[in-house]
Amino acid sequence: MRTVRIGCGAGFADDRVEPALELVEHGALDYLVFECLAERTVALAQLERLADPKSGFNEWLVERMEAVLAPCAERGVRVVTNMGAANPLAAAQVVVGVARQLGLGGVRVAAVTGDDVLDVVRGSDLPLTDGNGTVADLGERIIASNAYLGVGPVVHALELGADVVVCGRVADPSLFLAPLVHEFGWPLDDWRLLARGTAVGHLLECAGQVTGGYFADPGVNDVPGLVRLGFPLAEVAADGAFSVSKVPGSGGRVTVATVAEQLLYEVHNPAAYVTPDVVADFSAARATQVDEDRASVSGIDGGPRPDHLKVSVAYRDGFIGEGQISYAGANAEARGRLALDIVRERLRLLGFDGAETRFDLIGVDAVHRAPEGFRSGGHSAPEVRARVAARAETLADARRIGREVTALWLNGPAGGAGANRSARENIAVASVLVPRDVVRHDVHVLEA
Numbered sequence: 064m065r066t067v068r069i070g071c072g073a074g075f076a077d078d079r080v081e082p083a084l085e086l087v088e089h090g091a092l093d094y095l096v097f098e099c100l101a102e103r104t105v106a107l108a109q110l111e112r113l114a115d116p117k118s119g120f121n122e123w124l125v126e127r128m129e130a131v132l133a134p135c136a137e138r139g140v141r142v143v144t145n146m147g148a149a150n151p152l153a154a155a156q157v158v159v160g161v162a163r164q165l166g167l168g169g170v171r172v173a174a175v176t177g178d179d180v181l182d183v184v185r186g187s188d189l190p191l192t193d194g195n196g197t198v199a200d201l202g203e204r205i206i207a208s209n210a211y212l213g214v215g216p217v218v219h220a221l222e223l224g225a226d227v228v229v230c231g232r233v234a235d236p237s238l239f240l241a242p243l244v245h246e247f248g249w250p251l252d253d254w255r256l257l258a259r260g261t262a263v264g265h266l267l268e269c270a271g272q273v274t275g276g277y278f279a280d281p282g283v284n285d286v287p288g289l290v291r292l293g294f295p296l297a298e299v300a301a302d303g304a305f306s307v308s309k310v311p312g313s314g315g316r317v318t319v320a321t322v323a324e325q326l327l328y329e330v331h332n333p334a335a336y337v338t339p340d341v342v343a344d345f346s347a348a349r350a351t352q353v354d355e356d357r358a359s360v361s362g363i364d365g366g367p368r369p370d371h372l373k374v375s376v377a378y379r380d381g382f383i384g385e386g387q388i389s390y391a392g393a394n395a396e397a398r399g400r401l402a403l404d405i406v407r408e409r410l411r412l413l414g415f416d417g418a419e420t421r422f423d424l425i426g427v428d429a430v431h432r433a434p435e436g437f438r439s440g441g442h443s444a445p446e447v448r449a450r451v452a453a454r455a456e457t458l459a460d461a462r463r464i465g466r467e468v469t470a471l472w473l474n475g476p477a478g479g480a481g482a483n484r485s486a487r488e489n490i491a492v493a494s495v496l497v498p499r500d501v502v503r504h505d506v507h508v509l510e511a
Contacts, residue, residue: 070296074270082294097144106377108148109207119150162511170511173225177504178232184208189495204378213339216504217241236264258343258365259303273325274315288314308357371496380491384461386468388482391446398476399447420453461486
């Protein structure tokens, strides 16, 4: 039975580029997918585009394309990516420029647009799915609204002969499902096939996570070769049967355990994983080790796609000020706590709301929020880093928060060092659902 081989060249915005090149050169791929977009990532990209209409795409786009375009063209590997972020058309033009620079004539680059639905959503009475109120309640603070597109526009771009498809907000698994739909001619209402392809995409979308990254735990889950962690590829048959593996000799592991962990990652309900294309059912999924660093997955089913599409609404939500300072040596923890107490009282005197602040001793209670004095073995921490963060209405107030921490250098406990401070605008993200028929996509084809 004919198969299609898809590799994942990136699992987030700042991922490495070397494993992608390794996949192209040694993975016998048909497709390479760069999945680089999160809800906050696209929101920040929208801010960049507001400042410069020619920006708003992934900052590593040029580096990645310079690395893989020529070997992909040589081997006939097609590329699909959401590195277009808030500006897919500008990103596609950049890819064309890289192709010309590399002397690659005839490379067809498609830009998928239409996920930007700000005009549809802004000012509406659509309810927020993860909070109280409606979109209208956010007023003029909204900066972007991006719908999660499905496979449709990506399949369209591939049908038009695109060698590189650059998208904005397309659902992560859909980036991988689209080549399968295109290659095998899967009907868009064959829910079992679409669910199996969605499982492929969900397993690959975080790249190194399914090959042992974010899985390694010395002495518990030992993973070899993390320095040269290989990224995953899937070999998929026309009936949706598939296995996940990596390039032989690359670092990492592909096992039943790594596959099972990734399959459940960010899935609220394994029996109903909702995507724009299908509601996948992973509840009867079974992973089987078929070879070293190769696992197959079976038991995937699915049901009809939802009538609505998820939209991420990014909005301005005040400012965050932060400051940090370190203490080491004898009595370091007590000095760190004194530092936090001083800043806590200083912020109270300045009128900051205590409910909107955090006071952490990193290495002691920043994550676990352990009771004061609790230690394994009863020993005090030999070094700590005091961190204060708080929300403010203005940038000026946010800057004062960090300033109170750096002031500890000469006005606080002995031995403080390495102080720093920062202040930034806080961009929050809410979600709404819109009828899918109000979201329209376009595909723009450019040629080098």
